[in-house]
Amino acid sequence: MQIFNQKEALTQFLQKEKKEHKTIGLVPTMGALHKGHLSLVHNALNQNDIVVVSIFVNPTQFDNKTDLEKYPKTMEKDLKILEDLSHNLVVFTPNAHEIYDNNIASEKFDFDGLEHEMxxxxxxxxxxxxxTIVKKLFSIVMPDNAYFGEKDFQQLQIIKKMVQKHRIPVNVIGCPISREANGLAMSSRNERLSAELREEASFIYKTITAAKNKFGTESAEDTVKWIEGMFSNNPSLSLEYAEIADENTLKPVKTKEENKHYRLFVAVYANDIRLIDNVALN
Known part of the structure; x- marks a missing residue:
């Protein structure tokens, strides 16, 4: 395993590998690695000669400064986990100034409206x-394939849209959600949950899987109302939103149509810890 913290050195290394016709996979992360991240890495290792795992807590995607400050940072532990996986791994651990060239600000994007939903x-x-960060990583690594988890399904669709609109030559691959034994979607934020609250948060998955069955016979509106009612009776969890949307447009569903793919999305607060999840409905 090789570790780079400067983009120029990483680019030079990868250019040599590409001259030998090696395929490059990229797994962008913000660290605090868990089994969900590792499933992405394993997929990438199976499909590429070299895999780059980036570890960078990106400041420009946090609208809440407190959330950024509290985001778990476990670099030493993360590197140890990755070291044990494969010698074909490359880890990129830049700081913000290395990525943003001393101008920590977002580029403005038009994702054809996907960014305005949920x-x-x-x-x-x-x-x-x-x-901004994914585009920068793509320009540094120039991967053949890039891997993202479906837990952040809206993010996955937005990255696919960016690649399409900016004509970036990379194959974006979505990977299934990894879950804890109780069904809770794996997330770095789960590290901030107490043992009791982590168990309580299994209610999220239980509710959305039950809602999936309801959606088979009831309208989207009635299904969402049922979810809202379930959470209103749970004193430990606060529902920010529940929405059933078209998988491609992410627009909320009013009337179900045949041959369309729908997905249920939720965002929930457990104390001040924000958790998201989703499930395909057909």
Whole structure:
């Protein structure tokens, strides 16, 4: 395993590998690695000769400064986990000034409206920050394939849209959500949950899987109302939103149509810890 913290050195190394016709995979992370991240890395290792894992807590995608400050940072532990995986791994651990050249600001993007739905309504500027860092990483690594988890499904669709609109030559691959034994979607933020609250948060997955069954026979509106009612009776968790949307446009569903793919999205607060999850409905 090789570790780089400067983009120029990483680029020079990867250019040599590409001259030998090696394929490059990229797994962008913000660290605090868990089994969900590792599933992305394993997929990338199976499909590429070299895999770059970036570890960088990107300041421009946080609309809440406190959330940025509290985001778990476990670099030493992360590097140890990755070291044990494969010798074909390259780890990129830049600081903010290395990435942003002393100008820590977001580029402005047009994602054809995908950025205005769900998370976009509650996290001002978040997807501009996501687009900015991912575009920068793509330009540094120039990967053949890049891997993102479906837990952040809206983010995945936005990155695909950015690649399409900016004609970036990379294959964006979505990977299934990894879950804890109780169904809670794996997230670095779970590290901030107490053992009791982590168990309580299993209610999220139980509710959205039950809602999936309801959606088979009931309208989107009635299904969402049922979810809201379930959370209103749970004193430990606060529902920020529940929305059923078209997978491609992310527009909320009013009337179900045949041959369309729908997905249920939720954002929930456990104390001050914000958790998101989603499930395909067909």
């Amino acid at each position: 998370e976009g309504k509650f996290r001002t500027g978040h997807f501009d920050g996501v687009g």
